[in-house]
Amino acid sequence: MFVIRTALSLSVVLLCACASNKPVVYPNTHSQAVGIAQTDIDIADCKALAESAGASSSNAKATNMAKQTARSGGIGAATGAVGGAIAGRAGRGAAIGAASGATAGFIHSLFAGASPNPTYRNFVTRCMTDRGYDLAGWD
Numbered sequence: 003m004f005v006i007r008t009a010l011s012l013s014v015v016l017l018c019a020c021a022s023n024k025p026v027v028y029p030n031t032h033s034q035a036v037g038i039a040q041t042d043i044d045i046a047d048c049k050a051l052a053e054s055a056g057a058s059s060s061n062a063k064a065t066n067m068a069k070q071t072a073r074s075g076g077i078g079a080a081t082g083a084v085g086g087a088i089a090g091r092a093g094r095g096a097a098i099g100a101a102s103g104a105t106a107g108f109i110h111s112l113f114a115g116a117s118p119n120p121t122y123r124n125f126v127t128r129c130m131t132d133r134g135y136d137l138a139g140w141d
Contacts, residue, residue, distance in 0.1 A: 023140045025127065027138070048125075059118045
């Protein structure tokens with residue numbers, strides 16, 4: 003039962019971590035005149051234009067997560083080996099350190115901010131600006 007709950011919790015966290023960002027529209031005269039529904043349509047249209055032009059919304063989060071996990075695992079193994087050597091069990095210390103470090107690196111990368119590819123973000127920002135919107139940033 004514990005394993006099922008843990009797997010479900012991790013799935014929810016992963017889905018939230020991979021959710022796409024969207025621009026935050028400053029309420030200028032144009033956005034107030036067209037309303038929220040049209041603003042959302044324009045955002046979707048600008049996103050589609052960016053992707054059709056070749057700009058990917060992906061920021062390679064999975065690759066970055068794997069690198070962070072491996073790097074943290076290596077650091078954990080090295081420090082664990084040193085601690086284990088002091089206690090007379092370098093191998094066991096390295097294994098514990100690697101597992102702890104990799105887990106910490108993975109969890110850290112899950113909660114690190116996931117912003118869209120800069121080219122994609124710039125394309126959508128310019129598209130929205132050309133349509134009369136003023137973007138306050140991305141959220």
